[in-house]
Structures are given as structure tokens and as C-alpha cells.
Amino acid sequence: xxxxxxxxxxxxxxxxxxxxxxxxxxxxxxxxxxxxxxxxxxxxxxxxxxxxxxxxxxxxxxxxxxxxxxxxxxxxxxxxxxxxxxxxxxxxxxxxxxxxxxxxxxxxxxxxxxxxxxxxxxxxxxxxxxxx
Numbered sequence: 001x002x003x004x005x006x007x008x009x010x011x012x013x014x015x016x017x018x019x020x021x022x023x024x025x026x027x028x029x030x031x032x033x034x035x036x037x038x039x040x041x042x043x044x045x046x047x048x049x050x051x052x053x054x055x056x057x058x059x060x061x062x063x064x065x066x067x068x069x070x071x072x073x074x075x076x077x078x079x080x081x082x083x084x085x086x087x088x089x090x091x092x093x094x095x096x097x098x099x100x101x102x103x104x105x106x107x108x109x110x111x112x113x114x115x116x117x118x119x120x121x122x123x124x125x126x127x128x129x130x131x132x
Contacts, residue, residue, distance in 0.1 A: 005045075008048070012052075013028050
């Protein structure tokens with residue numbers, strides 16, 4: 001049995017092109033072609049949230065081959081906004097390998113755009129950037 005676990009941007013790349021240089025479009029098209037070739041060999045696909053399965057089904061993977069590995073009720077994949085929960089003294093560390101390279105693409109891959117949108121929503125939480 002062969003299984004594939006899909007994370008956020010892994011599944012998203014099946015339907016959406018990242019921002020940045022034009023060369024990335026060719027890389028993404030190559031990845032899509034590769035998954036079209038290998039998909040018949042994969043028995044089961046796992047996603048980390050139910051909303052990610054839509055990217056896989058839109059790509060042509062049968063819904064009966066997709067299972068949810070972890071259903072996280074309060075996350076940025078949800079369609080409706082999550083309830084704000086204030087916490088005193090709570091720190092959240094996140095990894096963002098800033099620096100050289102195509103920053104638009106790296107922001108997209110590592111979810112920095114999403115983090116930047118979340119930070120103002122939680123003023124009592126201290127977000128700590130771990131720059132690799």
C-alpha cells in the first residue's frame with residue numbers, strides 16, 4: 001500500500017500558482033505532471049484538514065481515496081473566522097526562513113502571509129519569528 005500525506009501548500013500547488021518569478025510556474029507544472037503520473041499507484045491520500053481535500057478532488061484525485069489525518073477545528077483553513085481567545089503571556093513561535101531568494105514565494109510556502117494577517121487579530125499574544 002502506498003500513501004501520500006498532503007500539507008497545506010503541497011495540496012494548494014495542485015490548483016494555484018505561487019507568487020513570484022515565472023520560472024516557478026514551470027516547476028509547479030512539472031510537479032502536477034508528476035502527480036498525474038504517480039496518482040494511480042497511490043492507494044490512499046491523507047490531508048491535514050478537510051478543506052484541503054478540495055484541492056485534491058479538483059485536481060482529479062477520487063474523493064474515496066482521500067482521508068483526513070488531523071481535523072483541527074481552530075485553524076486558518078476554516079471557511080468561517082475562528083473565535084478570538086485572549087491569552088495572557090502566551091507566546092507563539094513560528095519558523096520563517098527569511099533572507100535570500102525569492103521572498104514572495106518563500107512567504108507563500110511557509111505561510112508568512114497568513115501569519116501577518118493573524119498577528120493583528122491577537123494583540124495580547126507575542127509572536128516570535130524563528131528565522132532559520
